[in-house]
């Protein structure tokens with residue numbers, strides 16, 4: 245258990261020439277939490293993760309782990325899966341993992357047993373004597389995850405760990421992340437697979453153009469988003485709900501109306517108005533999915 249190891253990203257900014265990659269970005273990942281980091285291509289996720297690791301420096305701002313700025317010693321306690329991967333293609337899987345574990349301070353013997361444990365867990369134990377480039381891409385990715393885990397990291401930073409994995413590997417990866425978080429490790433990963441993020445993450449941060457646009461639990465984000473209401477009131481005429489504050493008609497056909505409700509709009513007022521038109525056969529509230537929310541936030 246690595247109690248108290250909150251990962252804090254504190255007001256980091258980064259430019260590449262004229263391109264502002266990160267603009268005063270702040271958020272934190274708490275111990276035991278899986279944090280999903282989502283955003284469009286080029287939004288700044290990889291840049292944030294590289295700065296977190298210290299492989300890239302920020303123009304301003306600071307990253308801390310457990311209150312301590314990330315220096316070389318702290319960096320050794322981070323398990324990192326870089327987007328560009330970065331294994332040695334010609335080195336054998338087992339030897340490579342053992343080497344990386346020792347680089348992070350494990351004794352030779354501990355390194356060996358960690359390699360045996362993780363390769364078995366990740367289903368690549370029969371491949372330890374193969375070179376990395378002899379493996380399929382998905383299996384290389386499993387090795388990459390093993391590389392992030394062999395030194396029992398105090399925090400996990402994973403750049404698109406799920407991309408290109410088959411469903412079984414997705415399950416294994418998910419289980420491992422949940423297990424590490426349960427052991428008190430803060431876990432952050434980026435992904436474009438929003439259904440997976442919605443299922444797995446305790447909290448989610450949506451980044452757009454280098455700024456954090458929304459952070460919260462999936463439920464909080466969905467609650468803050470635009471709610472839709474489906475009302476089937478056959479006698480109602482088009483526009484019947486428009487006079488109500490914070491309510492807009494999205495569609496109206498055959499007595500079926502889809503309404504958009506701003507946060508704070510009162511659905512009971514809508515129900516009362518619907519009943520005044522005649523019978524109401526259906527009245528259902530639909531919260532946006534993370535994917536819909538993402539589109540809303542990124543388009544805003």
Ligand SMILES: Nc1ncnc2c1ncn2[C@@H]1O[C@H](COP(=O)(O)OP(=O)(O)OP(=O)(O)O)[C@@H](O)[C@H]1O
Pocket residue numbers: 260263264265283284285286287288289290291292
């Ligand atoms: N080495 C670099 N030189 C110049 N510009 C860069 C460099 N690395 C990133 N950028 C720019 O910084 C911005 C953020 O890129 P970044 O790779 O962090 O995005 P991302 O959210 O990880 O995207 P993706 O989902 O496509 O991986 C982009 O505009 C990108 O073009």
